[in-house]
Amino acid sequence: MEMDSKISVLDKIYGIYNDFACDLDVACKRYCAGCCTRNVTMTTLEGYKIVEHIISNGKTNLFKNIRKDIDKKRFQPKLTTNALADLCVSGKDIPDEEGDCKWGACPLLTENECPIYAVRPFGCRCFVSTVICGEKGYADVDPFVITVNNLFLQYIEHIDFHGCSGNLSDVLLFLKSKETLESYREGSLNFTDSGLSSNRLIPVLLIPPEHRLRIQPILQRLKCLK
Numbered sequence: 284m285e286m287d288s289k290i291s292v293l294d295k296i297y298g299i300y301n302d303f304a305c306d307l308d309v310a311c312k313r314y315c316a317g318c319c320t321r322n323v324t325m326t327t328l329e330g331y332k333i334v335e336h337i338i339s340n341g342k343t344n345l346f347k348n349i350r351k352d353i354d355k356k357r358f359q360p361k362l363t364t365n366a367l368a369d370l371c372v373s374g375k376d377i378p379d380e381e382g383d384c385k386w387g388a389c390p391l392l393t394e395n396e397c398p399i400y401a402v403r404p405f406g407c408r409c410f411v412s413t414v415i416c417g418e419k420g421y422a423d424v425d426p427f428v429i430t431v432n433n434l435f436l437q438y439i440e441h442i443d444f445h446g447c448s449g450n451l452s453d454v455l456l457f458l459k460s461k462e463t464l465e466s467y468r469e470g471s472l473n474f475t476d477s478g479l480s481s482n483r484l485i486p487v488l489l490i491p492p493e494h495r496l497r498i499q500p501i502l503q504r505l506k507c508l509k
C-alpha cells in the first residue's frame with residue numbers, strides 16, 4: 284500500500300474511533316492532562332504523520348523539547364500489540380514491561396495542552412476515564428473500551444507492518460529528518476539501530492468471548508477499510 288493510502292486508512296481508523304468515543308460517558312475535559320505522560324507509544328505511520336505536521340507547521344522546537352528530556356525514563360515496549368497477540372495465541376509467557384506514570388509528563392505537553400492535538404497518535408486518543416484521574420489517583424476504564432482500544436491498536440499496527448512501534452519520543456526523534464521521512468515513505472527505511480520494535484500483521488484478534496457480539500459493528504467498519 285502506498286504511503287498516502289496508508290495515511291488515508293489511518294485517518295479513517297481515527298474517524299471510526301471518534302464515532303465510538305463520542306458516545307462514551309467519560310470525565311475527560313480540555314486541559315485535563317494527567318494521562319499525557321512520557322509513556323505514550325505509537326507506530327511509525329502515526330509518527331510520520333506527526334513529524335510532517337510538526338515540520339509543515341513550523342513547530343520544530345518540539346523536537347528540542349523531546350531531546351531535552353531524552354535521558355529521562357519512559358515506557359519503551361519490547362512487544363508490539365500484535366507480537367503480544369502472537370504470544371497469547373501460542374500460549375507463551377508474556378514478559379513483564381516496565382512503565383510508571385510518575386516518570387513525568389509527555390515532552391510535547393505545553394501549558395496543559397497538546398500542540399499536535401489534531402494529529403495525536405491513537406495512544407492518546409484512546410485514553411479515557413469515567414472518573415477524573417487526578418482526583419481519584421487512577422483511571423477507570425470500561426473493559427469493553429479496553430477491548431475496542433486493543434482492536435484499533437492491532438489494526439493500526441497491521442497497516443504499518445513494514446514499520447515499527449515504540450515510545451513517542453523515540454519514534455519522533457528517529458523519523459524527524461527529511462531523509463528519514465523520505466526513506467520511510469519509499470519503504471526503504473532501515474530500522475536496525477532504531478531501538479524500535481518491528482510491527483506485525485494481525486495474528487489473531489484480542490477480543491474476549493463476552494465482547495465478540497457487541498464489537499461486530501466496529502469490526503465490520505474496520506474490515507471494510509481500503
Ligand code: SF4
Nearest residue numbers: 311315317318412416
Ligand atoms: S484519562 Fe484521566 S487524565 Fe486523561 S483526560 Fe481523561 S480524566 Fe483527564
Ligand code: SF4
Nearest residue numbers: 319389391392397407
Ligand atoms: S502527544 Fe499530545 S495528547 Fe499525546 S500525551 Fe503528548 S501532549 Fe498529550
